[in-house]
Amino acid sequence: MIRIRRVLAVAVLFALAGCAGAPAKTARNAKPANTVDEAAISALYARLDAAVKRYEAGSDLADGGEAERAMRESNAALDDLRAAALQCHAVPGCEEERFLSAFDGLLRLDAPQAPTGAVDAADATEQAVAGESASPIVADLPETARSITLLKGKELAEMIAMNGPVKASLEEWLTQYRPNLIQAYVNYQYMRYRMWPEYQKAGLPEALLFGFIAKESGGKVHAVSRSGASGPLQFMYATGLRFGLSTVNGFDQRFDPMLSTRANAAYLNEQLRIFNNDLELVLAAYNGGEGRMARLAGGGGRFWDARVYGALSPETRDYVPMVLAAAWLFMHPERYNLAFPRVENKPGRVTLKQTASLSELSICFGQEGGNRDGWFRALRNLNPALDPQEAQPVGATLEVPAVLEAAYPKLCAAGQWQSLAADLHAAATPQVTTRVAARIDSRPGGSGSYTVRKGDTLAAIARKHRCAEVRDIASLNRLRAPQYAIKPGQTLRLPACTK
Template sequence: YFPIYEKIFRERGIPEEIKYLSVLESSLNANAVSRAGATGTWQFLYEVGKIYGLAINDSIDERKDPVLAANAAASYLLDSYNQYGDWLLAIASYNCGKNRVKWAIEDSGGQKDYWAIRKYLPAETQNYIPAYIATVYIMNNYQKHDIFPEAGYLTEAETIPVKSVVSFEEISRQTGINLNQLSYLNPSYKRLIINGTETSPKNIVIPVLPTYTYNSLCKMLGLPGRFVPEPKVPEKAAAPATTYFIVYYVQEGDTIASIA
């Protein structure tokens, strides 16, 4: 997920190291659900997710969509940063809410510094920033402590906008992609059905497919496929020049020049 987060954060002017907040929140588990009901890699509560434009209903939970949830998290963090002018306070608000941070600032006499207002924050948030700092450190220095990541599930993927209602099963039949793999790459779809429309397309993530298979899927979905250039016809090579030989018998008085 980090390349996704890095691109979004760069485009929106957020320090890239804040991507590690999702490690602290969910261990990068898109299906993570807290006791309070916070869901997805960025652990949005239902109400906050709706405020930041995430669809949450019987068929889809966009809190589990890595791209949409990261964009929503970026919006939340930017709102907090614009309110407090400090990234650590913005991160603290991600844990306890903007109002709690506002009240802590007021209780501290108006100081906008996390360490100055720390004692006025909830106990969990008092430990949240140290935990975040530790997470950033470990993610950048794990080799120094003989910590090595496990080999995860990696695949080169691409995103297709779907403007109709189609099931994962139909996509699987058309492409040969395993249903479990489709589900893994698209955790936000509860019923394994994509309910896109012309005005509100929904994205599906698929492994990179051969052009023929990809274009077959696009045809089924009513989408343009990949451009396939016409094969080049090799030019005919010019016929080699014909060389003629003659036999000449040297006669008295001949020179090389006269023979030539």
């Protein structure tokens, strides 16, 4: 039953993908190409939503044992979805990517559970359709869907040139950076429910999102680069503002996984339009600046052209193939003897019965659920606006992986582990007064002060002033972790150097 529905969905999706690449046919009474019929487009999107819901209802019927009725509902939903998609193709302004993304999502709805072990890459597609799979990735995204991971109507796999630099990057991910890749995947899985829907709505492939995460931050929401780029997708301050990431109530929204993904998707779609859907140029622009890439690629230059590639910084020449290689491995792990761990990533919430910080919860949760690395990173990523050392009040609701919901009452609401966590958290280290910390020149504009410029971060300011540490500056200016919010024009007091 499921196999038949999936094969039908794949067939329809392939047909639509072919349609997306073909020139639109003009009906006898069609409106001019520059006229957008918003009402017609809205009606098609409504049909899309209704067809998806009907298909999902069919899946529920199948789970309940009503196979015949489920088949009728699912087939009818696919027929209507295909008809609406074909209409969309002929309507100016209608985004076909939405329909392609919907088919992709329906394929994932029927994804099979993965047994342990590996399969030959040549058999991956057939086994995924038949209800078998080789790895945890295939369980979430079967080969049939991963091979149809589309970007602007083209398969993402076709847009990745498997050349020397990309192959070298594959080797790096599979050797020295394999632990980083695995950890990035685990970190992403716990945030997936916040991040992936933003890409899905924008018609962008999940593999590309993972490529960004793996290269940019490893899935660490509070990552800050030496240049001041911040968050899981490493936005510079000015670029973040351009795409709606500001500072709200002291919280830098670049650290919010959902909002930063939304901004990243908007940036990509903007730049894909500018660079005529040349993915490599867009990735290079994300890393090295769109202005520079526009100048280098002027006149139709491609990323791998010697003239363009040779003029790039070593960082950008490395960045683009590393993102592409991580995306490729997300789609095809079984081809490279790579197995991503199974992650129980269902989201959950706990309401505190005792005051507790994220650090205390990390201690009392221990390695619950078999998580050998503990829960500190996941708790921070899911609650990015909270200082991990600051106690949250009774009644506060925190985002957690669902596996911790049942564990909270027995481990962290009371008992020996809660007591241990509270005791360790309350411990204080001796305060040592140093000459550097004691001598402060508080005169505005003097050697012991700094005026914040646009794009500055506290870490970047600390690096400029060798006598200053981030925590020292934060303490002197009463800045709260983890975001250490500052704004242009603000004058910060700095520790003065001693001779």
